[in-house]
Amino acid sequence: MIDKLKDVSLKKAGIFAAGVLFGTAGIKILSSSDAKKFYTNCTAAVLRAKDCVMKTTSTIQENTEDILAEAKQINEERKKESEEVADWNEEVSENFSEEMTEE
Known part of the structure; x- marks a missing residue:
């Protein structure tokens, strides 16, 4: 059960990190x-x-x-x-x- 919670929270953290990375890259691209x-x-x-x-x-x-x-x-x-x-x-x-x- 704890393993499943870790997997879900890691997945959400990964999605969040990807969103931040994509947003930062987007801002850099749009302001180039x-x-x-x-x-x-x-x-x-x-x-x-x-x-x-x-x-x-x-x-x-x-x-x-x-x-x-x-x-x-x-x-x-x-x-x-x-x-x-x-x-x-x-x-x-x-x-x-x-x-x-x-x-």
Whole structure:
């Protein structure tokens, strides 16, 4: 029984020691100059990607504003045309009514 407890406690101590060793090695690796270069390059790539996305976004926004302006202009022209047609219909209708009452 005591042997089993010793085995378990030695196993746990070994796992703990391995964790400490791995953590220490990890910190050394992560703080090395090679790792810093890697982080710097990754950050630069992210910044370049951000610039590209921002350019695309502004282009899309400009195109959307142009489309909206053109759509409003088309609707104004159609409104004017429909008002002209309505005025013409009213005029024709009045002329027809006058002709019918004269006969």
